Structures are given as C-alpha cells and as structure tokens.
Amino acid sequence: MELFTPSLDWGSEVWASLVWIAEAWAIAAVCTLAVLVLIGLCTTWGRQFWRITGAHFTGPGSVKVWLWLGAILVSVVAGVRLTVLLSYQGNDMLSSLQVAVQGIAVNNTPVKDSGVHGFWMSLWVFCVLAAIHIARLLLDLFLLQRFVLAWRVWLTDRLTGDWLDGRAYYRSRFIDDTIDNPDQRIQSDIDLVTAGFGPLPNLPSNGGTASTLLFGAISAVTSIVSFTAILWNLSGTLSLFGSEIPRAMFWIGLVYVLIASVIAFWIGKPIIWLAFRNEMFNAAFRYALVRLRDAAEAVAFYRGELAERSGLRRLFVPVVANYKRYLNRTIGFNAWNYSISQSIVPLPYILQAPRLFAAEIRLGDLTQSASAFNEIQNGLSFFRNAYDAFAGYRAAIIRLHGLVVANEEARALPEVTTLPSDDGLVRLEAVEVRTPDGRQLINPLDMRLEAGDTLVVTGPSGVGKTTLLRSLAELWPFTTGTLTRPCGPNETMFLSQLPYVPLGDLRAVVTYPGKEGSVHDETLRDTLRKVALSHLVDRLDEVQDWAKVLSPGEQQRIAFARILLTKPKVVFMDESTSALDEALEFMLYQLVRSELPDTIVVSVSHRSTVEQHHTHELELLGEGEWRFGPLGDGTRTGGTP
Numbered sequence: 188m189e190l191f192t193p194s195l196d197w198g199s200e201v202w203a204s205l206v207w208i209a210e211a212w213a214i215a216a217v218c219t220l221a222v223l224v225l226i227g228l229c230t231t232w233g234r235q236f237w238r239i240t241g242a243h244f245t246g247p248g249s250v251k252v253w254l255w256l257g258a259i260l261v262s263v264v265a266g267v268r269l270t271v272l273l274s275y276q277g278n279d280m281l282s283s284l285q286v287a288v289q290g291i292a293v294n295n296t297p298v299k300d301s302g303v304h305g306f307w308m309s310l311w312v313f314c315v316l317a318a319i320h321i322a323r324l325l326l327d328l329f330l331l332q333r334f335v336l337a338w339r340v341w342l343t344d345r346l347t348g349d350w351l352d353g354r355a356y357y358r359s360r361f362i363d364d365t366i367d368n369p370d371q372r373i374q375s376d377i378d379l380v381t382a383g384f385g386p387l388p389n390l391p392s393n394g395g396t397a398s399t400l401l402f403g404a405i406s407a408v409t410s411i412v413s414f415t416a417i418l419w420n421l422s423g424t425l426s427l428f429g430s431e432i433p434r435a436m437f438w439i440g441l442v443y444v445l446i447a448s449v450i451a452f453w454i455g456k457p458i459i460w461l462a463f464r465n466e467m468f469n470a471a472f473r474y475a476l477v478r479l480r481d482a483a484e485a486v487a488f489y490r491g492e493l494a495e496r497s498g499l500r501r502l503f504v505p506v507v508a509n510y511k512r513y514l515n516r517t518i519g520f521n522a523w524n525y526s527i528s529q530s531i532v533p534l535p536y537i538l539q540a541p542r543l544f545a546a547e548i549r550l551g552d553l554t555q556s557a558s559a560f561n562e563i564q565n566g567l568s569f570f571r572n573a574y575d576a577f578a579g580y581r582a583a584i585i586r587l588h589g590l591v592v593a594n595e596e597a598r599a600l601p602e603v604t605t606l607p608s609d610d611g612l613v614r615l616e617a618v619e620v621r622t623p624d625g626r627q628l629i630n631p632l633d634m635r636l637e638a639g640d641t642l643v644v645t646g647p648s649g650v651g652k653t654t655l656l657r658s659l660a661e662l663w664p665f666t667t668g669t670l671t672r673p674c675g676p677n678e679t680m681f682l683s684q685l686p687y688v689p690l691g692d693l694r695a696v697v698t699y700p701g702k703e704g705s706v707h708d709e710t711l712r713d714t715l716r717k718v719a720l721s722h723l724v725d726r727l728d729e730v731q732d733w734a735k736v737l738s739p740g741e742q743q744r745i746a747f748a749r750i751l752l753t754k755p756k757v758v759f760m761d762e763s764t765s766a767l768d769e770a771l772e773f774m775l776y777q778l779v780r781s782e783l784p785d786t787i788v789v790s791v792s793h794r795s796t797v798e799q800h801h802t803h804e805l806e807l808l809g810e811g812e813w814r815f816g817p818l819g820d821g822t823r824t825g826g827t828p
C-alpha cells in the first residue's frame with residue numbers, strides 16, 4: 188500500500204505559479220490582441236466599436252490605458268491559476284483522506300500517518316490559496332471598475348463634444364436617416380459599451396472581470412486550456428461498442444459542448460435584434476414621458492390628459508409586444524442552456540468511477556476530473572451563455588455608432604458661407620433660402636449693414652423670417668450664399684423668441700452663454716435693474732427650474748440683459764419682445780441703443796411698434812420676393828424670382 192504523496196510540490200509552487208502566470212499572460216495578451224484586431228477588421232460591429240472609441244487606445248494618455256489593461260489581464264490569468272491550484276488542493280484533500288482511511292482499515296500506521304499529515308497540509312494550503320483568492324477578487328473589482336470609469340469619462344466627453352460640434356445636435360434633424368434619442372445613447376449606451384457586461388448598466392455589484400464579455404472570454408479560454416491538460420492526464424480509455432476511445436472523457440466532453448453551443452447560437456440569434464428593439468421602444472416611451480413633463484403646463488391648460496394617455500399607451504404597446512417575444516425567445520434559449528449544463532454533470536463520474544473501483548485512480552483524481560470537466564464545460568459554455576449579453580452589447584455599439592454617423596452627416600450638410608468681417612460690417616451676398624421640399628422662401632438677397640445700423644425684418648406669418656435667421660446662424664441647410672459678419676467669440680449673437688434657460692442658479696441663467704461666474708455679481712445686479720428685473724437681484728444664488736419660474740416676458744428681459752452683458756457687435760433677434768408690453772419694449776430698445784450705439788441690431792417682428800427703433804427694413808413679400816431699404820423714405824431695392 189502506497190504512502191500519500193501530494194499531487195503538486197507545494198513548496199516550490201509559488202515560483203512555478205509566478206512563471207506560469209507570466210507565460211500565460213504573454214500568450215493571452217498576444218492572442219487577445221490578434222483576435223481583437225481580426226474582429227476590428229472583419230466584423231461590422233468591430234469596425235463600429237473602433238470608430239467610436241479607438242482613439243482611447245491610441246491617443247495621448249493611451250499608455251496608461253494599456254498599463255491598466257495589462258494589470259487587469261494579470262488578475263484574470265492569476266484567477267485561472269488559483270482555480271487550477273484549488274483543484275489540486277481538492278484532489279490532495281480527498282486523496283489524503285482516502286489513504287488515511289485505507290491505512291486505518293489495514294492497520295498500517297505509516298500509511299495512515301501519511302494520509303493524516305497530507306490532509307492537514309492540504310487544509311493549510313487551502314487557507315493560503317483562499318486568502319490570495321479573496322485579495323485577488325477585491326483587487327480585480329477595483330482594477331476593472333476604475334478602468335471602466337476612466338473609459339466612460341473619456342467616451343462621454345468625446346461623444347458629447349462630437350454631438351455639440353458643428354451644431355450636430357440641432358442639424359441632425361435635417362439628415363435623411365434621423366436617429367432617436369441621442370441623449371439616451373450618450374447617457375446609457377456609453378455606460379453599456381464601457382462596462383462590457385452586456386445589456387446591463389455598470390454597477391460594482393455586477394462583479395469583476397469574470398462577468399465581462401472580454402475578460403470573461405479570456406478567462407474562459409485560459410481556463411479551458413489549463414484544465415484540458417489536467418483532464419487529458421486524468422482521462423482513461425473507454426471501450427464503446429467494441430472500439431477503444433483513448434482520453435474518452437476529454438473528447439466526449441468537447442464534442443458535447445461544441446454541438447450544444449452551435450444549437451444555442453441558432454436558438455439565440457433573434458435575441459440580438461429583440462434586445463435592440465427593446466431598448467429602442469423603451470427609449471421612445473421614456474422620451475414621450477419627458478416631453479409630457481416639460482410641456483406639463485400647456486397640456487394642463489388644454490386638459491390634454493386623454494390625448495396624452497392614449498399617446499403614451501400607443502408608445503407602450505410595442506414595448507410590451509416586443510418584450511413578450513424577447514422573453515419567449517430567452518426562455519427557449521435558457522431551457523436549452525440549463526438542460527445542457529445539467530445533463531452533463533454526471534458524465535465525468537460515470538466515466539471515471541469504474542477506474543476508481545479498479546484502483547487505477549484515487550478518490551481525489553475522480554473529484555478533480557469532475558471539477559476539471561466542469562471548468563472546461565463552463566469555459567466553453569461561457570460563449571453560449573454570454574450570447575444574449577453580447578447581443579445587448581452589440582446593440583449598444585450599433586446605437587452609439589448611429590449617433591457618430593448622424594453627427595458626421597449633420598456637420599456635412601450645407602450651410603451659408605460665413606466670412607469674418609474686420610470692419611464690423613454685416614454683408615449678405617446672394618443669400619437664398621428654401622424649405623426642405625424645395626419651395627423658395629427668399630430669392631438671392633444682397634444687403635449691407637454698417638456699425639450702428641438697425642434692421643427690422645417684416646412679413647406675413649410663415650413667409651420665412653425665422654428661417655432667414657436660422658440660415659444666417661448656419662443652422663438651416665437649405666440655403667446658399669455668403670454672410671460676412673464679425674466672427675470673434677460672442678461678437679455676433681442670435682436670440683430665439685424665448686431665450687434658452689439653462690439649469691442652475693439665476694447667475695448662470697443671466698450670464699449664459701458666458702460661463703457662470705465670469706461676470707461680477709454687482710454687474711449682474713445692475714444689469715437686472717436696467718432691464719426692469721430688480722425683484723430678482725437678490726436671487727442670484729437660487730437654483731430653480733427658471734424656465735418654469737420666469738414668465739415669458741421676464742425671460743425676454745433676461746435676453747436683453749445678456750445682450751448688455753455680452754456687448755456683441757451684431758445681434759439678431761427673433762420676436763424678442765413679443766411677450767412684453769409696448770412700454771417695456773420701448774424702454775429695452777432705447778437701452779440697447781444708448782448702451783451699445785455701435786451694435787448692429789436685426790429684429791424680426793410682426794409688431795409695428797418695433798419699426799420705430801430701426802433704420803432699415805427688409806420686407807419679405809412671399810414666394811421669395813423681398814424689399815430692402817432705409818425705413819420710411821421709399822427707396823427700396825427688391826428681389827424677384
């Protein structure tokens with residue numbers, strides 16, 4: 188009867204494991220890079236991924252990114268090594284028990300003592316391995332989460348910048364394939380793509396690298412390779428229908444899991460687009476709720492609850508219908524996966540038990556075979572089980588890529604050619620404006636305004652006054668011609684009918700588009716007093732939803748305060764006094780004229796009272812025709828088709 192000998196030389200295992208980790212790390216790094224490059228070159232989603240975020244891995248600061256990735260990979264490989272070592276420790280524990288019991292049975296003290304000693308040693312080994320295992324898990328979580336967070340910061344910054352760049356956030360409404368909910372793509376899909384868990388938002392409770400698609404896959408492959416060697420050594424020959432299968436357990440397991448995976452991919456394929464549509468329908472529903480919240484007052488005045496309710500219901504129906512299909516398909520997919528995972532559990536015992544009974548292997552070998560088999564099966568089924576997670580992940584990549592493409596298309600749309608004017612003049616040369624369906628709104632328009640000139644743009648409703656301002660602000664793509672204007676920072680201001688009111692305190696609201704804090708509080712208070720908002724001077728620190736607190740008339744006075752603070756050389760105003768009474772309108776125009784006498788003011792207005800503050804008039808007559816000239820003296824030039 189043999190004495191117990193451990194399955195590994197634990198004394199030299201520290202060094203051996205470090206060497207193993209270093210080698211496995213290098214092989215895993217090279218293979219992963221090769222696979223990622225192939226994915227990037229050969230798959231659509233790989234190319235899309237690279238286009239969205241490739242610069243994070245190549246641009247300035249990428250050294251840190253790669254170092255961090257390298258550290259995460261060390262953690263992944265070390266995790267696999269620990270699992271391997273734990274499987275040997277498990278083998279030692281059971282085999283030593285077996286030897287001890289056998290020694291007792293035949294009253295052989297040296298054999299019994301070797302078994303007892305081996306058992307306690309294996310428990311010590313377990314304590315050391317367990318401590319390292321816990322430390323690694325915590326470090327793994329930290330490394331992964333900090334990496335993901337830094338990546339998310341970078342990508343959010345890049346995509347918000349990209350969305351704002353060239354006014355893509357506005358002009359993307361004019362492209363052929365408009366996209367839904369860019370805001371949610373930035374907030375939610377970036378989170379999914381950087382976390383890499385699949386369709387789940389990133390949370391520390393999701394777990395460490397093993398739950399992510401990339402590192403989970405690396406861990407699975409490393410684990411398969413490591414345990415394959417163990418299983419290979421523990422496998423015996425099986426006689427089946429008269430023929431001998433060497434290393435039977437290894438080959439049977441491999442074939443079984445491969446066939447199971449192919450069928451699972453086939454069942455799970457529709458989950459990709461079902462997950463995509465699930466997110467899309469939910470996003471549309473969420474957006475409708477946000478719009479209702481924003482327009483709460485208008486809806487409440489209309490008593491529009493019934494219409495809103497049926498609108499919301501209509502948007503929620505596809506959410507439910509798609510979710511049912513998503514659920515059914517996932518149940519089918521899970522049914523297959525669960526059945527496969529459970530039905531394979533007894534296989535290693537069935538194949539190895541006869542060899543144990545024939546004393547060819549020890550008890551620990553049997554259980555290690557089972558655990559090695561289990562690890563390989565888990566590793567291979569990682570790809571099968573991660574299928575729907577991958578589907579959700581790919582859907583997030585597609586959505587982010589859609590945003591990037593839409594931004595680019597929006598920037599590529601035509602716009603009026605804008606040239607800087609050194610002398611402070613505003614000059615329009617052959618500026619022509621159309622509707623999206625090609626209807627001529629303004630025939631080629633030539634006009635020149637000098638410092639201090641003021642122009643009122645008039646004409647019937649729908650004739651194209653606002654669209655002219657949009658064109659001059661480089662927002663409207665259905666336009667041609669050249670605009671020369673002062674182009675320095677804030678030298679030209681465009682004001683819409685209701686000024687934009689940003690989130691934050693009143694200081695930020697009044698200072699906009701300047702940075703909060705860039706204007707001294709006393710100047711802000713003075714300016715508020717000048718525009719008849721003295722009741723607000725003590726509320727600069729107050730954080731409110733100011734768009735809902737301030738009346739439209741007060742908001743329009745804030746717009747005039749911004750003009751006084753910004754001191755532009757040219758200001759274009761679209762019905763900027765429509766919510767004010769005539770006395771206030773008169774006072775504000777006088778204020779702008781006296782404080783900024785050299786500023787060129789262009790006003791779009793319906794009101795005859797506005798005309799008195801202007802020196803020139805551009806009258807839009809409809810069907811593209813216009814008349815331009817000094818106000819009141821009848822010497823107008825005109826444009827006809």
Ligand SMILES: Nc1ncnc2c1ncn2[C@@H]1O[C@H](COP(=O)(O)OP(=O)(O)OP(=O)(O)O)[C@@H](O)[C@H]1O
Pocket residue numbers: 622623628646647648649650651652653654655
């Ligand atoms: N995004 C758009 N898509 C299609 N047509 C548009 C769009 N925006 C404006 N239009 C059309 O362009 C025309 C000019 O609109 P615009 O808002 O410039 O008129 P306006 O003279 O400013 O009218 P009002 O005095 O009522 O403000 C209108 O017929 C309008 O329906």
